Amino acid sequence: MSRVVVAGSGIAGLVAALRASTRHEVTLLTKAAIAEANTRYAQGGIAAALFPDDSAQAHVADTLRAGAGLNVREAVEALCGDGPQRVRELIALGVAFDRDGDGLARGLEAAHSSARVLHAGGDATGAEIERALVAAVRTSSIRIVEGAFLLDVSVEDGAAAGVAVRLADGTETAIAADAVILATGGWGQLYSHTTNPAVATGDGMAAAWRAGAALADLEFTQFHPTALAIPGSFLVSEAVRGEGAVLRNARGERFMLDVHPDAELAPRDVVARGIAVEMAAQGGRPVVLDATALGADFLARRFPTLGAACRAAGLDWSREPVPVTPAAHYAMGGVATDVHGRTTLPGLFAVGEVACTGAHGANRLASNSLLEGLVFAHRAVDVLGEPWPDAPAWLDEPAVGLGAPAAEAPGDAAAFDRERLQSVLWTAAGVHRDRSGLRAAAAELAGMAMPAPGEDANLLQLGRLVVAAALAREESRGAHFRSDFPLPADGPAHHTVLAAPAPVPTSTEVTVPC
Known part of the structure; x- marks a missing residue:
């Protein structure tokens, strides 16, 4: 029985932990209470082609159209093809979706060609899904550690070997693992206007970057x-x-x-x-x-x-x-993965909003987010223990590779200010962008001193990367709009791949107490 650490307790983390616990020893980490995740706040619903007048192919077509030419088709087909069965499993688990006289109620949302969005409690879909999944996790064999802040992914011999965490009492420790599944959500707190809860500080993306995993398409924040x-x-x-x-x-x-x-x-x-x-x-x-x-x-x-x-x-x-x-709502970019959640670092998986499978392309279709966490959590667990493949082909061509943005000059940095960071990102890398604003933002962020390890450090690191990616994409596509490049570029759409720095090997000899 292998050891699996899952970081995050939204739909992706809870589903991954539940599915993995049938064959593996699972530790589930969450930095707040187990139910405090973006999933809980999802209102609109979850999209799936469950009805006779709909099809997975139509759902695929809608997702591709919304994604503005940047979707990875294999990921879209996995999302829409697996979706109906995964949603049926949620229902079997006890998720009480709303019903009407004909069975499941369904709604129509923007850019969908069919009414295929299930909801619960009217506009409390995420809360109902979170309720059912948390209840199932609490009755399982999963070890739950609340108040555990993810500091870093531990790396040994070129592979993920566990995580370093800060516990609620302030102590730091390490958890050894054969596989790490990141399900830590997005980076909504980068922006001064956001629908995201306070916990959405991009911790998993930043930890994956420091561990050596590639990130992709960070310029695409959905507002x-x-x-x-x-x-x-x-x-x-x-x-x-x-x-x-x-x-x-x-x-x-x-x-x-x-x-x-x-x-x-x-x-x-x-x-x-x-x-x-x-x-x-x-x-x-x-x-x-x-x-x-x-x-x-x-x-x-x-x-x-x-x-x-x-x-x-x-x-x-x-x-x-x-x-x-x-308001900033969802990160289409994140830790680059294949269709089974495998990152470019062996042993490290990413599922849900922390990941970039390419399924959303340049703009996420409404109500595909809960579905993404659900589908790819299953897919990641299905390949636990299998040989690690090469990096997914979509990271190769067409792609623009970026290195890390320049860090601040030693001894010449301003004190970090989170509100200022959020204002800079909102103004320069928000709904409208241009070269002068992005260059000014890059310079100001480079001039901020890196805080001690924690949420602020993760936000500053990701803020620099988001701005660098937005500067590199000299076109307008999907959620990324440049007033100085108002049209899509000629030729095939490209992904923005941020080449990760070399990781620092860390030890994982200590295990967290139950």
């Missing part, structure tokens, strides 16, 4: 078009627009009708940019989302979580439109 324009940036699900809500400017006009044929249901990058342009034209004032035509009873039944958030902010969205703004 959700509609977060409430109030402190906390509470997400207003895509499903609200899918049910018929519309965006209006200060004059009450539906401006998205002039932006894209699908108006409010255009791909997320198109809607986010459309809102940003309209906000600029209004002197920075938010646009509004008008759901009043849906009626108070329907809104209360379909979107109870959103209704509660509006009331807490003193808003009644059944009677008046609510102010919204784009």
